[in-house]
Amino acid sequence: MSAIDLGLPTIGGLDLIPAADGPQKAKDFTSDQEVRWCPGCGDYAVLAAVRSFLPTLALRRENTVFVSGIGCSSRFPYYLDTYGFHSIHGRAPAIATGLAVSRPDLSVFVVTGDGDALSIGGNHLIHALRRNVNLTILLFNNRIYGLTKGQYSPTSEVGKVTKSTPKGSVDAPFNPVSLALGADATFVGRAMDSDRKGLTTVLEAAARHRGASLVEIYQDCPIFNDGSFDVLRKPDKSESRVITVRHGEPITFGTEGRWAVVRRGFGLGVAPTAEVAPADVVVHDATDHELAFALSRLSDQGLDHAVFGVLRQVSRPTYDDLAREQVRTAVDAGGADLRALVHGTDTWTVHDGTVTAAVR
Amino acid sequence: MVQQRVERRARVVIRFAGDSGDGMQLTGDRFTAEAAAFGNDLATFPSFPAEIRAPAGTLAGVSSFQLHFADYDILTPGDRPDVLVVMNPAALKANLGDLPRGAVLIVNVDEFTPRNLAKAGYAGNPLEDSSLEPYTVHQVPMAALTAGALEPLGVGRKDADRSKNMFALGLLSWMYSRPTEETERWLRSKFARRPEVAEANVVAFRTGHAYGETTEAFAVTYEVAPAVLPDGTYRQITGNTALAYGIVAAGRRSGLPVFLGSYPITPASDILHELAGLKRFGVTTFQAEDEIAGVGAAIGASYGGALGVTTTSGPGISLKSEAIGLAVMTELPLLVVDVQRGGPSTGLPTKTEQADLLQALFGRNGEAPLPVVAPRSPSDAFDVAVEAARLALTYRTPVLLLSDGAIANGSEPWRLPEEDALPDLTVTFATAPNGSEADGTDGRFLPYLRDPETLARPWAVPGTPGLAHRIGGLEKADKTGDISYDPANHEFMVRVRQAKIDGIPVPDLEVQDPDADVLVLGWGSTYGPIGAAVRRLRAAGHLIAQAHLRHLNPFPANTEAVLRSYRRVVVPEMNLGQLAFLLQGRFCVPVDSITKVSGMPFGAAELAELLGPYVTKEEVPA
Numbered sequence: 001m002s003a004i005d006l007g008l009p010t011i012g013g014l015d016l017i018p019a020a021d022g023p024q025k026a027k028d029f030t031s032d033q034e035v036r037w038c039p040g041c042g043d044y045a046v047l048a049a050v051r052s053f054l055p056t057l058a059l060r061r062e063n064t065v066f067v068s069g070i071g072c073s074s075r076f077p078y079y080l081d082t083y084g085f086h087s088i089h090g091r092a093p094a095i096a097t098g099l100a101v102s103r104p105d106l107s108v109f110v111v112t113g114d115g116d117a118l119s120i121g122g123n124h125l126i127h128a129l130r131r132n133v134n135l136t137i138l139l140f141n142n143r144i145y146g147l148t149k150g151q152y153s154p155t156s157e158v159g160k161v162t163k164s165t166p167k168g169s170v171d172a173p174f175n176p177v178s179l180a181l182g183a184d185a186t187f188v189g190r191a192m193d194s195d196r197k198g199l200t201t202v203l204e205a206a207a208r209h210r211g212a213s214l215v216e217i218y219q220d221c222p223i224f225n226d227g228s229f230d231v232l233r234k235p236d237k238s239e240s241r242v243i244t245v246r247h248g249e250p251i252t253f254g255t256e257g258r259w260a261v262v263r264r265g266f267g268l269g270v271a272p273t274a275e276v277a278p279a280d281v282v283v284h285d286a287t288d289h290e291l292a293f294a295l296s297r298l299s300d301q302g303l304d305h306a307v308f309g310v311l312r313q314v315s316r317p318t319y320d321d322l323a324r325e326q327v328r329t330a331v332d333a334g335g336a337d338l339r340a341l342v343h344g345t346d347t348w349t350v351h352d353g354t355v356t357a358a359v360r
Numbered sequence: 361m362v363q364q365r366v367e368r369r370a371r372v373v374i375r376f377a378g379d380s381g382d383g384m385q386l387t388g389d390r391f392t393a394e395a396a397a398f399g400n401d402l403a404t405f406p407s408f409p410a411e412i413r414a415p416a417g418t419l420a421g422v423s424s425f426q427l428h429f430a431d432y433d434i435l436t437p438g439d440r441p442d443v444l445v446v447m448n449p450a451a452l453k454a455n456l457g458d459l460p461r462g463a464v465l466i467v468n469v470d471e472f473t474p475r476n477l478a479k480a481g482y483a484g485n486p487l488e489d490s491s492l493e494p495y496t497v498h499q500v501p502m503a504a505l506t507a508g509a510l511e512p513l514g515v516g517r518k519d520a521d522r523s524k525n526m527f528a529l530g531l532l533s534w535m536y537s538r539p540t541e542e543t544e545r546w547l548r549s550k551f552a553r554r555p556e557v558a559e560a561n562v563v564a565f566r567t568g569h570a571y572g573e574t575t576e577a578f579a580v581t582y583e584v585a586p587a588v589l590p591d592g593t594y595r596q597i598t599g600n601t602a603l604a605y606g607i608v609a610a611g612r613r614s615g616l617p618v619f620l621g622s623y624p625i626t627p628a629s630d631i632l633h634e635l636a637g638l639k640r641f642g643v644t645t646f647q648a649e650d651e652i653a654g655v656g657a658a659i660g661a662s663y664g665g666a667l668g669v670t671t672t673s674g675p676g677i678s679l680k681s682e683a684i685g686l687a688v689m690t691e692l693p694l695l696v697v698d699v700q701r702g703g704p705s706t707g708l709p710t711k712t713e714q715a716d717l718l719q720a721l722f723g724r725n726g727e728a729p730l731p732v733v734a735p736r737s738p739s740d741a742f743d744v745a746v747e748a749a750r751l752a753l754t755y756r757t758p759v760l761l762l763s764d765g766a767i768a769n770g771s772e773p774w775r776l777p778e779e780d781a782l783p784d785l786t787v788t789f790a791t792a793p794n795g796s797e798a799d800g801t802d803g804r805f806l807p808y809l810r811d812p813e814t815l816a817r818p819w820a821v822p823g824t825p826g827l828a829h830r831i832g833g834l835e836k837a838d839k840t841g842d843i844s845y846d847p848a849n850h851e852f853m854v855r856v857r858q859a860k861i862d863g864i865p866v867p868d869l870e871v872q873d874p875d876a877d878v879l880v881l882g883w884g885s886t887y888g889p890i891g892a893a894v895r896r897l898r899a900a901g902h903l904i905a906q907a908h909l910r911h912l913n914p915f916p917a918n919t920e921a922v923l924r925s926y927r928r929v930v931v932p933e934m935n936l937g938q939l940a941f942l943l944q945g946r947f948c949v950p951v952d953s954i955t956k957v958s959g960m961p962f963g964a965a966e967l968a969e970l971l972g973p974y975v976t977k978e979e980v981p982a
Contacts, residue, residue, distance in 0.1 A: 018823075031830070033830075033843075060823075061828065062822065062823055062824055062826070062827070062828050063822065063823050065822045067660070068832075070833075077830050077832070078830050078843065081828055082828055083822035083823075083828050083830075084828075084829075084830035084832075085660075085663060085690075085830070085831055085832060086830065086831070086832025086833065086834065087686060087832060087833060088682055088685075088686050088833050091653070091683065094648065094649075094652065094653035094656030094657050095657065095659055095660035095663070096660060097646070097653070097656075097657050097660060098619060098621055098656065098657030098658055098659065098660025098662075098663075098668065099661065099664045099822075100660075101619070101644060101661065102617065102619055102644070102660070102661040102665070102666045103664040103665070103823070105823055106664070106823060123649055123650055123653070124649065124652075124653055127648075127649035127653065323646070326639055327639045327642065327643070330639035330640040331639070331640055331642055333640060334640070335640050336640040336641045336642070338608065338609060338612050338641070338779050339778075339779060341605060341608065341641075342605050342609075342742075342776055342777070343593070343595060343776060344595050344597075346393060346396065346397055346595055346596065347593050347594060347595045348396065348593070348594050348595075349592070349593045349594070350399070350588070350589045350592060350593075350594065351591050352591065353588045355398075355586040355587075357397050357398075357399070
């Protein structure tokens with residue numbers, strides 16, 4: 001097997017998509033369907049953020065498609081006045097892959113949850129990321145199964161008591177950002193449902209990225225897992241926990257940057273900024289795969305630290321661009337002669353009972 | 361040189377058998393190409409183990425290729441070989457049971473060593489006892505003769521050993537008076553990058569040919585004249601290739617790009633391989649991470665306006681069930697190809713069966729009807745693929761095409777179609793809102809407002825201004841396509857999806873010889889064996905009618921009338937009676953079932969014997 005360098009120019013995630021004729025508003029992206037999430041559900045905040053950030057992309061509304069799987073978050077497409085496909089459990093990345101490969105003129109979003117993406121659909125998620133299909137994947141992580149009424153999920157903490165784990169879960173959780181980085185995702189970000197500004201910033205960068213973008217959105221289920229992320233929301237607790245990274249900037253956090261991220265062995269740790277030489281404060285580099293992974297390991301199930309922002313963003317050829325290029329090259333080279341194809345190289349002719357082998 | 365006698369034969373069945381690494385499939389394929397180019401009618405049946413290289417010399421590793429060629433139109437690869445070529449003791453042991461008395465047995469004696477005999481489970485050497493007395497045995501030291509001929513070329517014994525299959529081909533080509541130039545040209549082109557290998561194979565081929573010519577042992581050669589087939593241009597084709605070409609033709613006739621989402625599985629993978637090489641026709645192939653992703657991506661492509669196709673076999677069709685249900689609910693065009701193999705579970709990956717029929721019709725949760733079609737022979741797979749695509753595009757529905765292992769790998773001459781004669785599959789996408797003032801929804805787009813004739817819904821692809829809408833697996837409200845849990849709406853939608861499929865017009869079932877009072881009715885690859893068995897019975901003076909179903913859902917409108925016009929209806933199938941069950945359930949008519957699930961197709965003689973009691977009006981044992 002030999003590798004072929006197709007020499008593709010580097011293009012943005014939205015470059016092949018027709019631009020809107022004029023300015024758009026969040027209202028333009030609001031469908032006539034009644035939103036049916038539970039009161040207090042974090043999905044409302046994400047929906048509002050998405051409705052308000054889509055106009056900033058300035059794309060023709062009909063060229064935006066939301067594909068979802070199954071779960072509370074997967075009802076998302078019904079509430080947006082774009083094209084939408086509410087599919088089956090876990091399979092949205094596969095369906096979106098077929099759509100993205102066939103249609104370079106579409107901006108394709110996948111909306112999924114922790115159960116949908118990481119349990120039943122884990123295989124499709126990692127392969128979409130590995131292939132680097134031009135998709136923007138919004139992974140709503142509420143660390144619980146909501147639609148099936150409260151079983152533990154693949155991101156639930158060990159020991160979690162739910163309907164299906166009355167003595168506490170003994171199941172080790174996934175860290176979705178680590179998983180995505182392990183699958184070599186070219187864009188990995190994280191945001192909080194209630195942080196409109198942070199969420200919008202990450203979503204916009206994800207949508208503009210050419211390739212598979214995964215955005216993990218911490219989101220509360222007030223019915224079955226209320227307050228799951230409270231330690232990251234309440235100022236007194238979040239101060240020492242929430243780390244927001246920006247490419248090229250030293251990673252400090254807390255009031256007046258009182259904490260800093262520093263190197264510790266092969267990984268990272270946290271230290272009081274006052275005790276660290278400025279040169280030892282880690283500067284975020286979104287192109288550094290190992291750094292991104294180390295940052296993701298600062299978040300564990302106890303949420304002692306949680307990194308938000310764009311953890312990784314690198315450029316790599318996308319599966320769909322390469323696949324289309326192969327087809328286009330073959331089509332352009334000509335020779336698509338159906339008659340020649342069916343005839344092949346060995347034919348014979350029968351006429352009035354006489355057989356004649358074809359001369360090549 | 362010895363003067364040979366030439367005898368004419370109407371038909372001959374040859375089987376090449378050897379170890380998996382002996383190149384028997386290649387040898388068989390090439391002899392088939394010679395027969396095809398000569399103008400014989402032919403049918404082939406490759407049989408190989410699921411293991412890629414089972415331990416050399418064992419029964420598990422035996423691979424064979426059977427070819428039936430004739431001077432008239434034939435229907436099957438033949439029941440029992442007239443000539444059996446065996447490359448080692450295991451091949452002899454595995455195939456001798458099929459050899460009729462008086463048949464010719466050509467043995468590569470070099471492999472009949474004590475060690476190989478023991479591996480095949482022989483206590484003694486069958487070449488040295490009387491066990492082969494019923495046959496005309498030719499003991500040929502193929503390996504030694506090939507090695508000797510190649511020695512001057514500086515080819516080592518090991519490499520020479522790889523060419524002994526071409527010796528066998530040369531010998532058989534001589535015996536059946538086949539032209540040789542084309543095979544030599546083919547060898548030189550096949551090994552164009554390695555001229556020394558090409559030369560070795562050509563020399564081995566010539567050596568085999570010369571051996572036949574100069575050895576007194578072979579006193580007779582045979583001629584099988586070209587067959588008189590209907591006027592036209594022909595080629596030899598396997599079912600998998602014909603199916604792939606049918607998909608390409610459907611893309612061409614519909615003007616849509618073809619998108620194949622597939623996961624490798626035997627024996628369907630060759631369709632993926634074939635289409636992967638046909639990108640110039642605007643075909644995209646996606647080797648997915650699993651069977652579900654294969655069908656999922658195809659659905660995504662269809663949603664985007666492509667002709668979405670997925671191909672699979674065996675357990676793969678089970679994995680795709682949920683996604684096919686989604687395509688039923690979202691009413692998107694989708695072509696699902698199931699190359700049936702022995703089951704359940706992993707079953708018999710390289711053997712044939714027809715046991716997915718009921719799953720194709722009913723194997724989804726809920727009422728999820730879809731059209732089911734089945735080709736009857738390798739070349740028919742082309743037409744049936746085009747038909748399946750036509751149904752999918754016209755009725756906006758997934759369609760299941762049931763091929764099987766015998767069709768997929770079998771080959772036959774194909775009278776080539778002209779592109780203009782293929783149906784026009786042009787599709788019209790929705791471009792404007794379809795809501796009318798009559799129902800108060802002027803200017804709205806109603807994604808589930810149906811065409812009154814076909815009951816198909818509009819196909820509005822993303823990117824179309826003004827038609828943005830949402831679809832999904834939840835029950836749809838009539839016309840609007842919104843989520844609906846309304847009982848009356850669900851009742852209506854279930855029935856309307858059923859009515860859409862039931863209402864598809866299907867060509868009438870044609871019956872050959874309608875004057876008989878017994879009808880034998882089949883579907884799929886049993887067409888050949890049934891036809892051959894019926895010929896035998898008619899030749900013996902019996903009256904028997906034959907019909908074959910291409911559309912399994914919906915059935916042709918005249919099916920019940922045809923069934924009721926016969927005293928008895930007999931249905932041979934390679935399953936435990938699935939079509940028979942279906943016919944009895946649908947039409948309340950008694951049907952007699954003949955079933956076989958050995959992984960091997962019916963033989964013509966076998967089936968004629970099984971059908972005999974029905975036509976001779978003898979009592980059938982209970």
